[in-house]
Amino acid sequence: MKILYAALSFICLSLVAQVASAQLSINGKITDKSNKPIPGATVKLVEKNLIQITDQDGLFEFSDLTPSSYSFIASYIGYETQSTKFNVQNGKTQLTIQLENKDNELQGVEITGRKEQAYKNTKSFSGTKTETPLRYVPQAISYVTKEVIDDQQAFKASDVIKNISxxxxxxxxxxxxxxxxxxxxxxxxxxxxTPTSSWSQPLLPNVERIEVIKGPASALFANTDPGGTVNTVxxxxxxxxxxxxxxxxxSYNTNRLMADFTGPMNDTKTLLYRLNLAYQNxxxxxxxxxxxxxxxAPSISFIPDDKTQVNFDFVYSKTKSRLDRGQPIFGATAGTDLNSTPISFALGKRNDFENETNLYVTTSLQRKITKNVTFNASYMKFMYDEDLLEHRTSNRYAVDAAGVSIPTKMEMQTIRRQGKNYSDNITAYFVTDFETGPLKHKVVTGYDYIxxxxxxxxxxxxxxxxxxxxxTVGNYNKNTPGLFVMxxxxxxxxxxxxxxxxxxxxISEISGYINTSSQTDxxxxYVHGIYIQDQISFGKFQALLALRQEYYTDINRYKKPDEKKVEQKALIPRLGLVYTPLDQVSFYGTYAEGYQPQSVAQIGDPVRFGGPFDPLISNMYEVGxxxxxxxxxxSANLSFYRIEQKNVLINAGNPGNTEELRQEGQQRAKGIEIDINGAIMPNFSVTANFAISRAETTKSDKPENVGLLNANAPKAQGGLWAKYTFLNPDLKGLGIGAGVNYTGKRNTLNTILELPxxxxxxxxxxxxxxxxxxSGNLNNVFNKTHWVGGYDFNRLYPGAPRNFMIGIGYTF
Incomplete structure (x- = not known):
């Protein structure tokens, strides 16, 4: 029996030894063609579905492997993705993968996805309508990538604005x-x-990054705002x-669920899919x-050959909420204590609601016609639907018989509204590459319809x-009190x-009030635009010359017998120059003009808001x-700018119509901005921004307004967010993040009210x-009371107090 036990023990020990010897580790290194290590590269072990990031020396390691043949995929920004088969055996656990610099043809429209997983984004379409490295775009473009959005557990656009200078x-x-x-x-x-009818901010599950094109972008995207344009990719x-x-x-009984699925739909990878889902209560x-x-949000890409790419996007977004128009505070005079009203306070009734549906479909096509000519086209159909009931202020305090404001009571109104809005956007353009002597040209000629x-x-x-x-009802007049019920x-x-x-x-039943039913006119x-743009490369210089002819038509009294077309047009130039003395450094300068009609159709209700108005005209000088x-x-972007705009709409200050607007003479903004994005080390990522500016009225028919700072425009603003992942084996898998954001004092639309x-x-x-x-995120750690924006004493927007979010994610 002892012999049997000894034999069994020997067999077990042998099996254990064999298993132990079969557990192997593979040490690898990622380099470029000159054998220089590439830190921060992504290495995927396909069979195990494991991913490693190379360290400062380009090294990586996979452990607990058995002898077998494995597939490895290595990738890094600016390099071709490399697939390698490697036979892991005893005594053979070293692997070196060399990546080649990517020097392929750039896309004409954004059809295939971004594989990078970093705070840094290298290229963009929004600055030139072609995929251009950001360092060659002669204009500041700030951005927030999906990795920052994920690490901050941001869920709406308002959560990421703090990362933009x-x-x-x-x-x-x-x-x-x-x-x-x-x-x-x-x-x-x-x-x-897209139309800007929506009140609620959309969720971000299908967002790759949020870009902000700084300054007027009318030369590319028609009528745009002078300070910048937000582009969601x-x-x-x-x-x-x-x-x-x-x-x-x-916090606040928040529950969220998100899913992201993507990959090829066939073996040849000519048909790709992506499905993003999100739910929040x-x-x-x-x-x-x-x-x-x-x-x-499903998306499909069809790439039948190396000359053709087609993409289809469908996004359905539904929001059931209430329309939050901010809060009033007690009193309405200079020196009023902002803390007199709790930031949790809001006006409204339990039966208020705001149900919104956004639905849009986008189709994009790229077709390479010849070696040097590519055709690009995109079409978006956008539908917005609103169903609203709200009890809101009339933007003023209640009054007594003498017409004196009662600072603890608000005059109210109710609105029951249903409506739809539709938008169509077509853009089609050719990209032509050719040379004239030492000059290399990339010419974009196109047409837009909005x-x-x-x-x-x-x-x-x-x-x-x-x-x-x-x-009947009407605004109370202290001079005729006998006309009113007292x-x-x-x-x-x-x-x-x-x-x-x-x-x-x-709950309040609105049928008990004297209501007026009216059809919204x-x-x-619609806009027609034709444009031409030439990106010229010569040595270390790159120039951008662009010109757009825009034709804007607004239909006054649309669908009525006296319908009238109001036509405007503008010729919009854009000039830029980039000098790259070193591979890592570019200097640039640009001049751009902006144009934005302010018409009856845009304002929506001339009786309520006034008008028609002259268009906004702006221009910008920027160097950086x-x-x-x-x-x-x-990456880091430093910019100095000056923007001037004429014909700005401001509140008319009419006590009989608190929403009436008028046009101001001229406003000017000067400032310095810096944006930093990326990684100091492969395991240490950072995004930072800082801005110093002064935006003020420089010309006005009211002398007292000259020098007045623009509303919600602080002189200083900045932020920093950093994430560090430990590489120490004892702390493997652990990471920490920290951030700070500063916003300076701001004016509101009321000149006597300043936000701290x-x-x-x-x-x-x-x-x-x-x-x-x-993941665990804690925001506003020290529970600072603050206001993110505001119109007046009766329309202030407090920021959230201390709050937390706990998340768990599974990747497979």
């Missing part, structure tokens, strides 16, 4: 931000114009399989705010004002005042430098094990 909030509304001191509302998706299919699911939960630090959001329509059938149901004895010596409001001291959020405008550090892992400066800190902790990643 010179960008601050104007309100909570979608795309309502200040860029370089000017209020901006225009938005692009993949370089195509959506995720495109990849030719390698990647799948992930993420769940998050945190969240409340808010504000009373009766928050809501439910859902996004479904159309926006609010159809017949949109309608409002509105109650406002004070009740009159004749059964109670306890004060005029009776049509919609009960909202008591700021004792708020009442109970249908509206339509773009550099790269740490083996091109980190604030500094916010944030922190994060990450842990990755196998295919799981656990």
């Amino acid at each position: 010179g960008a601050t909030h104007f309100s909570y509304y979608n795309n309502d931000i200040s860029l370089r001191g000017f209020r901006s509302s225009n938005a692009l998706i993949n370089g195509l114009r 959506t995720k495109k299919p990849l030719d390698e399989a990647r799948k992930s699911i993420n769940f998050s939960t945190g 969240a409340e808010s630090f504000r009373v009766l705010q928050g809501g439910e959001d859902i996004v479904i 159309q926006n329509e609010s159809p017949i059938g949109n309608s409002n149901y509105n109650a406002t004002g004070y009740r009159k004895l004749d059964g 109670k306890d010596g004060n005029p009776v409001p049509n919609v009960p005042h909202f008591d700021l001291v004792n708020p009442d959020y109970s 249908p509206a339509k405008y 430098a773009k550099t790269e550090f740490f083996e091109k892992r980190l 400066e604030y500094t916010l800190f944030s922190a994060a902790l990450y842990y990755s094990i196998d295919k799981f990643k656990i």
Whole structure:
């Protein structure tokens, strides 16, 4: 028996020894063709679905392998992706992979996805309509990549604005931000114009990066704002399989779910897909705010040969929430304490709602006609649908019989609104490469068509004002109190005042008010634009010359017997020069003009807002430098600019119509900005921004307005976010993140109300094990009370107090 036990023990020990000897590790190195190590490269072990990032010496390691043949895929920005088969056996565990510099033809339209997984983005279409390295674009373009969005657990566009230099909030509304001191509302998706009707900010599950083209971009994208234009770049299919699911939960009963699936649909990889899904159900630090959001975003790319690429995007976004128009504070005089009202305070009723649907479809085509000529075309159809009920302020305090404001009560109104808006955007252009002597040309010649329509059938149901004895309503006039219904010596409001001291959020039946039902006038405008742009390369210099002829047509009294077309046109130039003395350094200068009609159709209601108005005319001078550090892992952009704009719309200050607008003479912004994005080391990523600027009125028919700073435009603003992942084996998988953001004092639309400066800190902790990643983010660490923007004493937008988010993700 002892012999049997001994034999069994020997066999077991032998098997264990064999298994132990079969567990191998492979040490590898990624280099370029000159055998120089490439740190930060991505190496994927296909059979195990494992990914490693090379260290400072270009080294990587996979352990716990058994003898077999394995496939490795190595990639890095600016290099061709390399696939390698390697037979792992005893005594043979060293692997070196060399990557070749990528010098391929650049895309004409963004069809295939970005494989990089970094804070840095190397190329962009938005600056030139061709895929151009950012260092060769003679204009500042700031951006936030999906990796920053993921690490900060940002879920809406408002969460990432802090990473852009010179960008601050104007309100909570979608795309309502200040860029370089000017209020901006225009938005692009993949370089195509979208309507700005939406109030709610969309979720970001299908966003590759958010770019901001600084300064006027009219020479490329028609009528745009002078401070800058936000371009959202959506995720495109990849030719390698990647799948992930993420769940998050945190403050304000927030629950989120996201999924991202992409890869080839056939063996030849001519058909690629991507599917992004997102769901959020969240409340808010504000009373009766928050809501439910859902996004479904499939995308397909068809690449039948090396001459043809086609992409199709479909995005469905649904939001069920309430329209948050900010909060009033007690009192309305200089020196009023902003803290007199809790930041959690909001106006409204329990039965208020704002249901919004955004649906857009995009088709893009690239066809290489000859060796030097490529045709590119894109089309977007965008639909917006709104169903709204709100109890909101009339932008003024309640008044007593003498017409004196009551600082603890707000005059209210109700709005019941249903409507749709449609937008079409077509762009088609040829890219031609040729040489004239020592000069290399890349010429873009194209045509754009943009159309926006609010159809017949949109309608409002509105109650406002004070009740009159004749059964009608109107604005109270202290000189004719006998015309109004009085109670306890004060005029009776049509919609009960909202008591700021004792708020009442109970359900309110709007049929009990005197309502006016009105059909919203249908509206339509369309734009034709033809343009030519030449990117000229000669030695260390690159010049950009562009000219656009735009024809803008607005239809006044659309669909009515006296319909009239109002036509405007503009010739818009753009000039730029880039000098690259060293491979890592570029200096640039640019001149650009902007043009934006302000018409009846854009304003939407001339009786309410005034008009028609003259178009906005702007111009910009900008110089700067773009550099790269740490083996091109980190980029920095420094810019100096001056922007002038004429015919700015501001509030007319009419007490009888608080929403009436008028045009100011001229505004000017001067400033310095810096944006830094990338990695100092492969395991140490950073994004930083800083801006010093002064945006003010320089000409006005009211002398007291000259020198007045623009609303929500701080003189100083900046931010920093850094993430560090430990390489020590004892701390493998652990990472930390930290950030700080500063916003200086700002004016509002009310000249006596100034918003205070604030500094916010944030922190994060990450842990990755196998295919799981656990994240914890803490925002506003020290619970700083602050305001992100504001209009007046009755329309302020407080920022969120301390809040947290816990996320868990699985990649497979």
